[in-house]
Amino acid sequence: MMKQKHNALNGSGNPVINARNLRKTFGNLIAVDDVSFQVFPGECFGILGPNGAGKTSTIRMTYGFSPMTGGTLEVFNLDITRNARTIKSRIGVCQQENNVDPDLTVQQNLEVFALYFNMPPPEARTQALNLLKFMALDHRKDARATELSGGMMRRLVLARALLNKPDLLILDEPTTGLDPQSRHQVWENLEELQTKGLTILLTTHYMEEASHLCDRLFIMDHGRVLVEGKPLDLIRQHVGRDIIEVVEPSETLRAFMRSWNLKHEDLGHRLIIYVDDGNALYHEISKDHCTGGCIMRMATLEDVFLKLTGRELRE
């Protein structure tokens, strides 16, 4: 599940994105509050958080879509407030909505979009056909963009973001709403781009996606960064290696937890225990306390996420 990537470029060179103390307010609402991060060449960096955490606001500032309320932001060592146009000509953006052009065919979508980058039409056509092949859409190039399935539409948006051969790809929830097949296809495409050395910044609330793709990430909530690091490190630091879940825990188990001072979370009908090596403990629990069912599994990023951002529903 967890994939370690070997990228020689990681952590070296000037950062592609250097964001310091980013702040964004809408009236009284503070959407982004003092967020700082750096993304290095060849790296895939993730912004995680529940709905309304400030992910999209953060990412929109980095591609020059929304003006910052405060802080400084450099992309390719250029100040975004003064060089937005130059920066935008070198990045590819995949926004949250599938805003393909419904008035045009699949191929026209790309060719017309290439115009916005002042790309000469013959080059635009070649580039469009190459990308349609790369995204496995070439058989649908003459279809209306609106006739595509959700997954295909997403791949078209992704192809569109790659038209200008960007040095940085920015993806806002690239696989939200896709079925598992489409999601894996998009991941494959992104991984291929990563191996070619493309720098990627993405937001997601799928932990699996983040652990799959991201070299580094931060988790944010209420506009602030909670933790930052490599996925595996974050799991080790915040939840340990193993998770034991006990359904309908007994009072004796609860007392046992307290007396041994074990890291755990009590959800009433479920007890979640965080341990570094759960084998002995699991053996113990399953022998004496496993009335309602219990499992042991590997700790995931999702455990970190839920531990840090809480379990109550958002919105």
Add this chain to the structure above:
Amino acid sequence: MKETASIHISMRFLRVWQRNFTVYRQTWKISFLPPLLEPLFYLLAFGVGLSVLVGTIDYGGSEISYTSFIAPALLAINIMNNAFYENMYGSFVRMYYQKTFDAMMATPLSLAEIITGEIVWGATKSVMAATIMLGVISAFGLIQYPEGLLIVPLAFIGGIAFGSMGMVFTGIVPNIELFNLPIFLFITPMFLFSGTFFPVENLPLWAQNLAVLLPLTHLVNLTRSLSLGVFNTSLLTGIVYLIIMCLVLFPLAIHTMHRRLIK
């Protein structure tokens, strides 16, 4: 990014125009029909049906037929409608439902260029419609040449003026249903009272003074003078009026769209 930073407008706005033209080319056969058929319908209904009742109309001291009175007004109305509706309904759909502008704003295009491209496109539709109509009306011998040819550049200026006005509404209405309000309060009265189907002078004096404030009154006066080859000082007033309208409403359109979209 303050608003001033994105006000810089480069020739890239033509890319947005090209996008709309690409879409238009797919349906041009259908888009050509209204300006081709509409004047025919009107000329038939009013020219044949109504002119018998109306007889001739006094225009600038000479008697002209009712059909030659209304034919130039049809041109003016179409110049107004094409740009106004394109930059109201058309632009609103692209902005609000299709999120086309959002996608464009992630490219080197600035918002001001997007809006400029849209308004210039609206004006282009006015020019195309006016040109087609001019052809149809000329077939009835109702246009004086070469003066009549000036209606083509006039259609562009009128298109920018009315397109900017439509775009201002696009920038401020919360939802598409509310477009009924400017249409009902503004477009319909202009359609009826701007010297289109009867001379403004037939109105009571207070209404005449109101009519002079309406932009369509000036556009009708201009198309009519050019169609009939009659020149007077009111033409200068009219053209100055339209240019001032462009100079006020075009920046205002960019401003309202900026307030709406840059968040």
